[in-house]
Amino acid sequence: KFFWNGASLRAPDWNRIQLAPFQKNFYREHPEVAAFTDGDVKEILKGYDITTVGQPIPKPIRTFEQSSFPAYVLNEIKKAGFTKPSAIQSQGWPMALSGRDVIGVAKTGSGKTLGFLLPAIVHINAQPLLKPGDGPIALILSPTRELANQTLGETDKFGRSSRLKYTCVYGGVPKGQQARDLRNGTEICIATPGRLIDFLESGTTNLRRVTYLVLDEADRMLDMGFEPQMRAVVGQIRPDRQTLLFSATWPKSIVRLAHDFLNNPLQVNVGSLDLHANKDITQIIEVCEEFDKRRLLMKHLAQQPRGLKVLIFTATKRGADQLQRVLRDDGYGARAIHGDKSQQERDWTLQEFKSGKSPIMVATDVASRGLDVRDLSLVFNYDFPQAVEDYIHRIGRTGRAGKKGTAITFFTAKDARKADELIKILVEAKQQVPKELLRYQGASRGGKRGGASRYNYGSSFGGGGRRGGGG
Numbered sequence: 001k002f003f004w005n006g007a008s009l010r011a012p013d014w015n016r017i018q019l020a021p022f023q024k025n026f027y028r029e030h031p032e033v034a035a036f037t038d039g040d041v042k043e044i045l046k047g048y049d050i051t052t053v054g055q056p057i058p059k060p061i062r063t064f065e066q067s068s069f070p071a072y073v074l075n076e077i078k079k080a081g082f083t084k085p086s087a088i089q090s091q092g093w094p095m096a097l098s099g100r101d102v103i104g105v106a107k108t109g110s111g112k113t114l115g116f117l118l119p120a121i122v123h124i125n126a127q128p129l130l131k132p133g134d135g136p137i138a139l140i141l142s143p144t145r146e147l148a149n150q151t152l153g154e155t156d157k158f159g160r161s162s163r164l165k166y167t168c169v170y171g172g173v174p175k176g177q178q179a180r181d182l183r184n185g186t187e188i189c190i191a192t193p194g195r196l197i198d199f200l201e202s203g204t205t206n207l208r209r210v211t212y213l214v215l216d217e218a219d220r221m222l223d224m225g226f227e228p229q230m231r232a233v234v235g236q237i238r239p240d241r242q243t244l245l246f247s248a249t250w251p252k253s254i255v256r257l258a259h260d261f262l263n264n265p266l267q268v269n270v271g272s273l274d275l276h277a278n279k280d281i282t283q284i285i286e287v288c289e290e291f292d293k294r295r296l297l298m299k300h301l302a303q304q305p306r307g308l309k310v311l312i313f314t315a316t317k318r319g320a321d322q323l324q325r326v327l328r329d330d331g332y333g334a335r336a337i338h339g340d341k342s343q344q345e346r347d348w349t350l351q352e353f354k355s356g357k358s359p360i361m362v363a364t365d366v367a368s369r370g371l372d373v374r375d376l377s378l379v380f381n382y383d384f385p386q387a388v389e390d391y392i393h394r395i396g397r398t399g400r401a402g403k404k405g406t407a408i409t410f411f412t413a414k415d416a417r418k419a420d421e422l423i424k425i426l427v428e429a430k431q432q433v434p435k436e437l438l439r440y441q442g443a444s445r446g447g448k449r450g451g452a453s454r455y456n457y458g459s460s461f462g463g464g465g466r467r468g469g470g471g
Helices: 038-048 071-080 087-097 112-125 145-162 176-184 193-201 218-223 227-234 252-261 290-302 317-329 343-355 388-395 413-428
Strands: 050-053 102-105 138-141 166-169 188-191 212-215 242-247 266-270 281-287 310-313 334-337 360-363 378-381 405-411
Touching (some): 038 087, 050 087, 071 112, 087 102, 112 145, 112 212, 112 242, 138 193, 145 188, 145 343, 166 193, 176 193, 188 193, 193 227, 218 227, 218 242, 218 388, 242 252, 317 360, 334 343, 343 360, 378 388, 388 413, 405 413
Parallel strands (some): 102 242, 138 188, 212 242, 281 405, 310 360, 310 378, 334 360, 378 405
């Protein structure tokens, strides 16, 4: 009989367990915020393109000083050089610091990591110290190693002054050091679901002390099939915890998950709840033949200054490796990253890319979430992704933190069924829709151009089609 990872975990009978009380409301409304009129609040929300759901909604803040964060947190924010809260922070921080369960729906690059991390630090510092055998106080579940490591980097930066202990656990590397960190006690655990469950099943750690839970990029965890593992993990955590769920999209599957995991939450939405692209990104769609992609890519790269950081997405691992070789043969410093690479290789490749030593990175979707490169201004979709949601996440690697970016996408006949959704995204973002793309309108409804299912969905380099070809 097949058992999925986590099937052996039994949820405690919380009704029979005497739970120690804990503090979770740390919010003190700043006098300037208290003085905001209804008109002021509407102006702030409109300026940030924020909508909210739930009651009572605390007023948004305009400055870091209005946040009610203690001085040690504000000092770290100042050191980081931030000038004002992002949209998700402006409304999300008062919600989270109030001890409420929070849903945050915002595009990638929105500042959501600090949106949940800084309240977590305040929460932890108010709890009793860990005792031998205790598990973490704050648990941050992430879909990928890359996103988990990015969160770890922010935790290292902002948690150091509080002398918090934190660790990051994920698959693809030996368990030894991660297990030692957990056994020695850690206030913050950043984890991918599978590796965390391994440690729970082996008794290496437990979640009895968790009172602050974050589900980061929950939509991506569902896309990756982690729902059973997420439910197994959440079942190990006391039901009166504070839970924060962040998602780039708001499909029915996430609505259902939020209903099951959160208690009377407050919700902050940044922008439309419809699938949409960051308007700071210029989207260029080139409708072409499969065989012509390589020539077009080389033409575009030749027009860019040498050393410019470029991220290129392919559909398959094999396609990524082959495109890397083609680029290197043409004199470009390119590296490939995908799910068959060891964690050590992936970390090294990311470092080479970020440092500019290898300014071109070819990737499958494994890198499309959690990759934060501040000066990345150009993304290519060499192969169009299987889902339009992945298109949004891929191009969202550029145009972050208010900067401009460009995404160039090659669209072929085999992608015809995604034309309608892509056109909708382009129109919503006020981007140019090429007339060649309009020819494929209606293909998803079985129109004239609806023969796309005859085509192999692999890379143009023969990456083996859909089976086993993902990141």
